[in-house]
Amino acid sequence: MIETIYIEEAVRSHPRTSEILARFPGARRIRCHRYGEVFNPRGQDFRIQKRRPALILAEKFKNFVLPAPEGFGIGGSENFYFSHMLNCLYDCRYCFLQGMYQSAHYVMFVNHESFMDAIDKRLEETKESQAVTFFSGYDCDSLALESVTGFVKAFLPFFRERPRALLELRTKSVRVQELLKTEPFENCVTAFSFTPAEISEKTEHGVPPVASRIEAMAKLAEAGWKVGLRLDPLIYHKGFENSYSKLVRDIFNAVPPEAVHSTSLGPMRFPKAMYDRIVRLYPDDRLLAGPLSPSNGMVTYRRHVEEEMTEVCRALLGEYVPEEKFFHCTPWA
Amino acid sequence: MGDEPELKGHLNLVVALPPEAKPLIRHFGLEFKSGDTFNVYANGGETIHLIISGVGKVSAAAAVSHLASLSRGNSATAWFNVGVAGHKTLSVSTLVAAHKITDAGSGRSWYPPMVLDLPCGTAAVRTVDKETHDYPDGCLVDMEATGFYATALRFTSHELIHCLKVVSDNSEQNDLDYGTVAKMIREHLDAVETVADQLLQLSIEKSDRQAPPSHLELFLQQWKFSVTRAHKLEKLLQRWTLLIPDSDPLDSAIPECQDGKEVLEFLTERLERIPVKAASL
Structure with a gap:
């Protein structure tokens, strides 16, 4: 429920702003000059704000589409990411967003068309023969706030017309209605992130249950959409072999392996400064108090733990998915 | 009062x-x-x-x-x-x-x-x-x-x-x-x-x-720590409080440690051995 909406001067008259405001007639409306006045100031408490995040409607002016980190990809030769939104509906304790931004408010950039122009420009800059991937769920969940943002509704027709551009929608949501209403096309992958149910219940606050997400994934697959599977991050715990084994089995009991476009495994890693910020916010969290240690500026599980988990989960996935569908798409990996 | x-x-x-x-x-x-x-x-x-x-x-x-x-x-x-x-x-x-x-x-x-x-x-x-x-x-x-x-x-x-x-x-x-x-x-x-x-x-x-972990002051009185080590100590004790709440870290450390460096090693080593259970996350 959105109780407060900040509206940037530049988008006061934007049609998308009017649509969103109409959805929340009871919300408090506050004008601001630029979204950064609300979102960026230091001295904000992310944890307290996360209980009642406001929505900020803003215009993005530059850096619409950025190169993905080196090695980050799901098969395309060029990889970019774009963020129509900053921050996420959910509250996962391992998420880097809680250490990334000063504020927990949701920033939504309403000028979708500017992102589309920038995507076209990136496509023009690459060769006709190159497949180019655009990742959308880096700074937010691609689907979770669809009823507010209309992001999928706006971007599916755009990507359908550009078969060389592969769109990855990354999500933990079950809001797949917009996709199900649309005729599937090849160059769109909805990638679902999972941790085992017992881990999800403890660390992924506000996220739909694993079983519901598997169901949503299966519905998309059945409708003919390509889906992706992201075991990201891999969370170490006693008996992880069994819980990941059950997770993978449950997924492939519902989702035919041939519908899976790509899989990836993501180790739990934080830049050291970011980890410290998150621990300051959640000093009472056991996940963050676990066996993580600093190494080369990152905070991670010890190498042998990380390698063991990766090896086990890769083998589990390997029973269903061929080697060529394994990719690497985790920041800082 | x-x-x-x-x-x-x-x-x-x-x-x-x-x-x-x-x-x-x-x-x-x-x-x-x-x-x-x-x-x-x-x-x-x-x-x-x-x-x-x-x-x-x-x-x-x-x-x-x-x-x-x-x-x-x-x-x-x-x-x-x-x-x-x-x-x-x-x-x-x-x-x-x-x-x-x-x-x-x-x-x-x-x-x-x-x-x-x-x-x-x-x-x-x-x-x-x-x-x-x-x-x-x-x-x-x-x-x-x-x-x-x-x-x-x-x-x-x-x-x-x-x-x-x-x-x-x-x-x-x-x-x-x-x-x-x-x-x-x-x-x-x-x-x-x-x-x-x-x-x-x-x-x-x-x-x-x-708030600093409850045992921090007692540790600082018991052993000498540089500023950097005291900072590490605070983080380790914070983790201890969460992961081994029923065990007194001071009682555990006193018989084992001669100086601040040994304290940090001892606490680190003990925390490493704590199994992470999904149910207790």
């Missing part, structure tokens, strides 16, 4: 005028504490302080600084400005919380996050340097909010700073009678308390979050 646990939340109230202060002093059971530069009042446990700043944003800023040093507050202290303000159309005596505070001189704005259950509506506040009967559309007009907010922000986070204003004058009734200010504030004491209670809760929560 001595057996009562010390309250960890702190609230500092800032008001401009004695008539605004009077009902609050009475309501919160505050007593005069000092009057060197500003008149300051506090409750018995010194968890709530009130300062009378005088009129104007510079006075408000100075009062916040003064109270920050005088009170036992820290970065978990909440700050609350209660006062009167003008508004073009709102009826006199209407209570409003500030959702945006703009300095008329510089044009700079601050946005108190709307994280509380507010007992009233909200509006933007415009802080002016001189008393005026020119009321911008939809805005409250006052003379202290930006001085208060910008200065309080040096001591705590946005969420713990709020302004509550009672409309004292409007375009039809703009002859502010200071004699009625106390009555206006008194009418809204329940609402003031509602906000104050929530701010105190946030203050307690932040205070808990920032």
Whole structure:
């Protein structure tokens, strides 16, 4: 429920702003000059704000589409990411967003068309023969706030017309209605992130249950959409072999392996400064108090733990998915 | 009194005028504490302080600084400005919380996050340097909010700073009678308390979050640690408290460790061996 909406001067008259405001007639409306006045100031408490995040409607002016980190990809030769939104509906304790931004408010950039122009420009800059991937769920969940943002509704027709551009929608949501209403096309992958149910219940606050997400994934697959599977991050715990084994089995009991476009495994890693910020916010969290240690500026599980988990989960996935569908798409990996 | 646990939340109230202060002093059971530069009042446990700043944003800023040093507050202290303000159309005596505070001189704005259950509506506040009967559309007009907010922000986070204003004058009734200010504030004491209670809760929560692990002081007395090692020790003890809550780290470490370096190694090694169970995450 959105109780407060900040509206940037530049988008006061934007049609998308009017649509969103109409959805929340009871919300408090506050004008601001630029979204950064609300979102960026230091001295904000992310944890307290996360209980009642406001929505900020803003215009993005530059850096619409950025190169993905080196090695980050799901098969395309060029990889970019774009963020129509900053921050996420959910509250996962391992998420880097809680250490990334000063504020927990949701920033939504309403000028979708500017992102589309920038995507076209990136496509023009690459060769006709190159497949180019655009990742959308880096700074937010691609689907979770669809009823507010209309992001999928706006971007599916755009990507359908550009078969060389592969769109990855990354999500933990079950809001797949917009996709199900649309005729599937090849160059769109909805990638679902999972941790085992017992881990999800403890660390992924506000996220739909694993079983519901598997169901949503299966519905998309059945409708003919390509889906992706992201075991990201891999969370170490006693008996992880069994819980990941059950997770993978449950997924492939519902989702035919041939519908899976790509899989990836993501180790739990934080830049050291970011980890410290998150621990300051959640000093009472056991996940963050676990066996993580600093190494080369990152905070991670010890190498042998990380390698063991990766090896086990890769083998589990390997029973269903061929080697060529394994990719690497985790920041800082 | 001595057996009562010390309250960890702190609230500092800032008001401009004695008539605004009077009902609050009475309501919160505050007593005069000092009057060197500003008149300051506090409750018995010194968890709530009130300062009378005088009129104007510079006075408000100075009062916040003064109270920050005088009170036992820290970065978990909440700050609350209660006062009167003008508004073009709102009826006199209407209570409003500030959702945006703009300095008329510089044009700079601050946005108190709307994280509380507010007992009233909200509006933007415009802080002016001189008393005026020119009321911008939809805005409250006052003379202290930006001085208060910008200065309080040096001591705590946005969420713990709020302004509550009672409309004292409007375009039809703009002859502010200071004699009625106390009555206006008194009418809204329940609402003031509602906000104050929530701010105190946030203050307690932040205070808990920032509290050092309970054994830290004992470890620092037992062994010598450099600043860097003491910092590491704090983090290890914090983890210990979460992961092995039933075990006393000091009792465990004393027979094993000769110096600070050994303590860190011992705690690290013990924590490494704690199995991570999904159910206990």
